[in-house]
Amino acid sequence: MAGRLDHVNIAAPDAGGLARKLTEALGMEVVKETVVEEQGVKVIVLDAGGSHLEITEPLGPDTPVGRFLSKKGPGLHHIAISVPDIEAALAKMKAAGIALIDETPKIGAMGNRIAFAHPKSFGGVLIEIVEGEAD
Amino acid sequence: MAGRLDHVNIAAPDAGGLARKLTEALGMEVVKETVVEEQGVKVIVLDAGGSHLEITEPLGPDTPVGRFLSKKGPGLHHIAISVPDIEAALAKMKAAGIALIDETPKIGAMGNRIAFAHPKSFGGVLIEIVEGEAD
Secondary structure, eight states: OOOEEEEEEEEOSOHHHHHHHHHHHHOOEEEEEEEEGGGTEEEEEEEOSSSEEEEEEESSSSSHHHHHHHHHOSEEEEEEEEESOHHHHHHHHHHTTOOBSOSSOEEOTTSSEEEEEOGGGGTTOOEEEEEOOOO | OOOEEEEEEEEOSOHHHHHHHHHHHHOOEEEEEEEEGGGTEEEEEEEOSSSEEEEEEESSSSSHHHHHHHHHOSEEEEEEEEESOHHHHHHHHHHTTOOBSOSSOEEOTTSSEEEEEOGGGGTTOOEEEEEOOOO
């Protein structure tokens, strides 16, 4: 199970404004725009050549991303690593002593199965595990 | 010029410890370990399937990464986007009104030409531009 970087997530108060800057200045392309009501976010995904940049804008201040912005300000929020088998990955992470936020997979913004590990286990980095095809 | 995500950088007080966790828990592989004296960092690079995770550990508190750790704590530090022609990319960024930390390219830890844009121009995200082959 070798992890592949699936995406980098950025928390932003204005996802559209940041996406425009990335397209104008770096030639990146928006590939998806969606609202995920249950997570309280608008999501814009840009192609980054094999992986993606995902920008999340909170729908209100009392949402997980809204609280992150109030506390830490805008910027890098988490990275996602894709694995072929999420149950196997979670079992391996538990065996390695990693604290998991999600002990079992849930459905992510892109419709695939995901789980988050606690940042205290990875040097302050919030890591999302995404089930996806092996590269 | 479509940007490709080249690497994600993590600032850590103990790069070796974090690299071991990523290899044990996520099956990632270390592909390079180096010390860049002029930047005051030890660098460990892990393969992430087409892109890389780069962990930088400061050689002392009075270095750019040492000061970042004191101020913000460990975690995600910057992302790097590779472009085929760094001069063309910098000209395009300037034309788009992006504030640049490096107006002209310098040599990065991996020996290629790089430049940093100011995080205020990209929603609090520090972005490094790396000259590399097109994908």
